[in-house]
Amino acid sequence: MRKLLLGSIAALGILAGPMMTTAAPMGGEMIVTYKDDVSTLDPAIGYDWQNWSMIKSLFDGLMDYKPGTTELVPDLAESFEISDDGLVYTFRLRKGVKFHNGREMTADDVKYSLDRVVNPRTKSPGAGFFWSIEGYDEASTGKADGLAGVKVLDPFTVQITLSNPDATFLHVMALNFAHVVPREEVEKWGADFGTHPVGTGAFRMAEWTRGQRVVFERNPDYYQEGIPRLDRIVFEVGQEPIVALLRLERGEIDIAGDGIPPAKFLEVMANPDLKKQVVEGDQLHTGYVALNVRMKPFDDRRVRKAVAMAINKDRIVRIINGRASPANQPLPPLMPGYDPDYQGQPYDPDAARALLVEAGLADGFETQLYTANTDPQPRIAQAIQQDLANVGIKAEIISLAQSNVIAAGGEEDQAPMIWSGGMAWIADFPDPSNFYGPILGCAGAVPGGWNWSWYCNEELDRRAQAADAMADPAQAGARIDEWRSIFTAIQDDVPWVPIFNEKRFTIRSGRLDGPEGIFVDPVHIPVHYDQVYIKEGR
Amino acid sequence: MAAYLLRRLLEVVLILFGVSVITYLLLYLLPADPVRQIAGRSASQETVESIRRQLGLDLPVYQQYWRYLTGLLHGDLGRSYIQRSEVSALIAGRLPASLQLMVAGILAELVLGLSMGIYSALHRNSSTDNALMVIAFIAVSAPQFVVGILLLYVFAVKLGWFPIGGYGDLRHVILPALTLGIMGAGWYSRMMRSSMLNVLEQDFIRTARAKGLSRFRVIARHAVPNALLPVIAMIGFDIGIFMSGIVVVESVFGWPGIGQLTWQAIQRVDIPIIMGVTLIAAFFIVMGNLLADIVALFMDPRIKLK
Numbered sequence: 001m002r003k004l005l006l007g008s009i010a011a012l013g014i015l016a017g018p019m020m021t022t023a024a025p026m027g028g029e030m031i032v033t034y035k036d037d038v039s040t041l042d043p044a045i046g047y048d049w050q051n052w053s054m055i056k057s058l059f060d061g062l063m064d065y066k067p068g069t070t071e072l073v074p075d076l077a078e079s080f081e082i083s084d085d086g087l088v089y090t091f092r093l094r095k096g097v098k099f100h101n102g103r104e105m106t107a108d109d110v111k112y113s114l115d116r117v118v119n120p121r122t123k124s125p126g127a128g129f130f131w132s133i134e135g136y137d138e139a140s141t142g143k144a145d146g147l148a149g150v151k152v153l154d155p156f157t158v159q160i161t162l163s164n165p166d167a168t169f170l171h172v173m174a175l176n177f178a179h180v181v182p183r184e185e186v187e188k189w190g191a192d193f194g195t196h197p198v199g200t201g202a203f204r205m206a207e208w209t210r211g212q213r214v215v216f217e218r219n220p221d222y223y224q225e226g227i228p229r230l231d232r233i234v235f236e237v238g239q240e241p242i243v244a245l246l247r248l249e250r251g252e253i254d255i256a257g258d259g260i261p262p263a264k265f266l267e268v269m270a271n272p273d274l275k276k277q278v279v280e281g282d283q284l285h286t287g288y289v290a291l292n293v294r295m296k297p298f299d300d301r302r303v304r305k306a307v308a309m310a311i312n313k314d315r316i317v318r319i320i321n322g323r324a325s326p327a328n329q330p331l332p333p334l335m336p337g338y339d340p341d342y343q344g345q346p347y348d349p350d351a352a353r354a355l356l357v358e359a360g361l362a363d364g365f366e367t368q369l370y371t372a373n374t375d376p377q378p379r380i381a382q383a384i385q386q387d388l389a390n391v392g393i394k395a396e397i398i399s400l401a402q403s404n405v406i407a408a409g410g411e412e413d414q415a416p417m418i419w420s421g422g423m424a425w426i427a428d429f430p431d432p433s434n435f436y437g438p439i440l441g442c443a444g445a446v447p448g449g450w451n452w453s454w455y456c457n458e459e460l461d462r463r464a465q466a467a468d469a470m471a472d473p474a475q476a477g478a479r480i481d482e483w484r485s486i487f488t489a490i491q492d493d494v495p496w497v498p499i500f501n502e503k504r505f506t507i508r509s510g511r512l513d514g515p516e517g518i519f520v521d522p523v524h525i526p527v528h529y530d531q532v533y534i535k536e537g538r
Numbered sequence: 539m540a541a542y543l544l545r546r547l548l549e550v551v552l553i554l555f556g557v558s559v560i561t562y563l564l565l566y567l568l569p570a571d572p573v574r575q576i577a578g579r580s581a582s583q584e585t586v587e588s589i590r591r592q593l594g595l596d597l598p599v600y601q602q603y604w605r606y607l608t609g610l611l612h613g614d615l616g617r618s619y620i621q622r623s624e625v626s627a628l629i630a631g632r633l634p635a636s637l638q639l640m641v642a643g644i645l646a647e648l649v650l651g652l653s654m655g656i657y658s659a660l661h662r663n664s665s666t667d668n669a670l671m672v673i674a675f676i677a678v679s680a681p682q683f684v685v686g687i688l689l690l691y692v693f694a695v696k697l698g699w700f701p702i703g704g705y706g707d708l709r710h711v712i713l714p715a716l717t718l719g720i721m722g723a724g725w726y727s728r729m730m731r732s733s734m735l736n737v738l739e740q741d742f743i744r745t746a747r748a749k750g751l752s753r754f755r756v757i758a759r760h761a762v763p764n765a766l767l768p769v770i771a772m773i774g775f776d777i778g779i780f781m782s783g784i785v786v787v788e789s790v791f792g793w794p795g796i797g798q799l800t801w802q803a804i805q806r807v808d809i810p811i812i813m814g815v816t817l818i819a820a821f822f823i824v825m826g827n828l829l830a831d832i833v834a835l836f837m838d839p840r841i842k843l844k
Contacts, residue, residue, distance in 0.1 A: 035802075036802050036805075036806075037621060037799075037802060039620050039621045039622065040621065040622040040623075047578040120588045120592070121592070123576070123589050123592060124585075125576065125577045125580065125581050125585070126580065127581070127582070127585050128580055128582035128585055129580065131582070140584065140585070140588075141584070141588075191622065192623070194622050194623075195623060209631075210623075210627075210628060210631035210794070211631060211632050211635070211794030211798065211799065212705060212794045236704070236792075237794075238788075238789075238793070239703060239704075239792040240703075240789060240790060240792065242687075243690065243703045243790070243791075243792060246690075246691075246694075247703075250702070403568075403570030403575065403807045406570070406574070407569040407570050407574075408569065425579070428580055438579060446583060448571060448574055448583075450579050
């Protein structure tokens with residue numbers, strides 16, 4: 001495996017070298033705007049969609065994804081080997097990779113970074129992703145200083161031993177939480193490392209003026225030749241999306257980071273000049289109505305099925321101007337394991353009424369539908385309310401601030417129905433496993449958890465665990481088939497009514513260019529900062 | 539006078555203490571769990587509990603408040619849950635921009651309001667007077683969000699006279715200052731108008747006229763300074779009104795002040811920032827009121843201290 005990888009990278013270098021200089025101009029500056037301040041850029045801590053891709057440009061991990069795709073490739077690792085039992089991963093590191101402070105990155109840094117992220121004092125939201133590494137329990141509770149399963153064999157070889165086979169482990173190594181940080185800088189800045197980030201990434205931090213702007217500049221020592229394309233990226237914060245759009249129309253900025261405001265969507269798409277600047281793509285997202293299976297009458301599968309068949313999803317998609325496609329299963333189409341042949345519970349109000357009669361609820365019933373209170377969520381909730389009224393279900397809409405809806409969903413007996421809009425699950429990594437545990441598995445059905453339907457099927461939990469233990473790459477296809485069948489089984493039980501899969505619309509200035517995929521990259525949102533370039537160059 | 543000031547300053551401390559208790563309790567009662575906000579979606583139960591313990595959020599509310607208060611007395615406003623920086627640094631970095639905007643807003647409302655008011659009083663019951671007073675009425679009642687977007691659209695987007703939001707030189711400050719000041723301008727124009735009308739009927743004006751002074755001199759030297767007194771006394775209260783105004787105006791114009799910080803913090807339930815800006819705002823409001831009272835004391839000899 002190692003030889004093969006080395007060979008292909010060398011070949012790429014020969015081919016790509018001359019091609020890049022002619023095809024993709026280098027240099028220039030891009031302006032990206034955001035409404036909210038940039039939060040911490042510490043890879044162990046940052047966990048919102050805005051800083052996620054910024055951190056990816058400052059830091060690197062052992063693994064990464066091919067730009068514009070969900071395909072795993074080695075990054076700081078040059079190659080890796082997996083033992084036959086799927087428990088031991090040996091990563092050989094790339095030599096000559098330098099941190100922004102000039103020091104060479106070695107295996108000790110990889111170990112330090114992984115030990116740090118699981119250390120309870122770091123307060124990393126991502127510590128739990130590393131559960132499968134040997135010694136996780138001791139390290140994450142502070143009983144041990146580091147992860148026993150992470151060993152430095154020589155300055156450029158790291159060996160990671162797992163306590164359980166984990167088919168998602170390479171995805172975990174590509175998460176920001178596993179990105180490599182230099183110990184001396186972390187210790188120097190302490191809790192403020194997040195505002196003074198030092199990594200190995202394509203860009204380095206140049207300026208951070210609170211409330212105004214963050215500036216990244218090219219890392220001249222970056223290990224990938226010809227990357228990044230741009231000299232500088234200026235992130236201007238505190239800009240309302242509507243103002244950002246006006247500035248983009250005037251050519252003052254290059255990317256409106258928060259996207260097109262819903263109220264302006266039709267106007268933008270109706271303008272031929274602007275429409276040319278919009279790139280459309282899919283994302284790993286499903287909007288759904290969670291039905292609390294522990295609250296009456298949703299403990300009856302027939303009632304849940306009736307709700308699912310009563311809702312007209314096409315109409316809801318029209319309400320949001322076609323910014324999504326109707327969904328019939330939890331997994332989004334982009335996710336491995338999605339079943340294109342599955343029918344789910346099609347829209348059929350007559351069948352829904354019949355199911356209610358069968359369940360002894362011929363006269364319907366009264367219930368509540370929780371929703372976030374920002375547009376367009378209440379309008380979508382109203383459409384659902386009307387559809388339900390049509391089959392005799394009277395749902396009162398409880399419209400609250402997002403964090404309060406999340407809090408209600410985390411209580412076992414509070415919210416009978418929740419429309420997930422604005423709070424829906426977007427996958428951490430492109431693997432079906434990530435769409436199960438926290439939102440549909442028993443682990444998430446706990447107070448404060450994200451499994452708002454409180455669905456806990458122990459049989460499926462066992463099958464899920466077995467599927468994730470299929471770590472042998474040769475079994476990858478069989479594993480995805482098993483996940484597909486798990487999700488079909490879940491949807492036949494209807495803990496959710498999947499409504500739609502949201503699409504992404506990135507609006508960019510005419511100056512920017514690059515392959516379409518990097519503007520709707522499934523991992524880098526809004527765009528892949530390292531790959532974008534400016535047409536006329538410097 | 540010294541005793542009065544001391545008593546008022548003591549009141550300030552008590553008010554701030556009261557504000558901190560009430561805000562802390564209200565935020566505590568929010569159903570949203572701050573630890574869940576910090577821990578994110580994928581955190582395991584153990585991670586959540588470990589963070590809760592480290593932040594002291596597992597303690598009873600009075601102990602949590604006590605910890606906050608003792609920190610506060612040492613000048614420590616805590617660390618933002620979301621941005622992970624010192625709240626004091628976040629506020630200090632943004633305060634100058636807010637102060638600039640507030641000063642510009644006060645200038646805008648005074649220049650607009652006073653000139654409208656004086657003009658109206660001198661041309662009482664003319665059609666211009668009536669028109670100006672209708673405008674003043676609209677200015678007082680128009681929501682700042684709408685005014686801001688409207689100004690931005692007309693003068694920045696369509697006419698291109700000003701930049702579309704942002705922070706920088708004088709050109710950046712004009713539209714937000716107008717938006718912030720327009721409500722006060724409405725107030726001041728009506729106040730100035732009635733104050734002027736009142737003064738113009740006084741005996742000393744008639745005397746001045748009788749002495750043969752020019753009309754300009756009578757108005758500029760005798761009428762306006764006297765009419766101004768009750769108006770000036772109100773400026774202190776504006777600081778309080780502006781404290782709420784900047785939340786909207788700074789968000790619309792992308793002005794990097796504490797109003798914008800507040801709005802973001804509320805949306806993301808970033809409790810330490812909400813606490814910090816509430817205290818700072820309360821401080822400015824009580825100081826503004828105190829200032830207004832003191833100014834009134836000096837300007838109007840009829841007010842006597844008990």
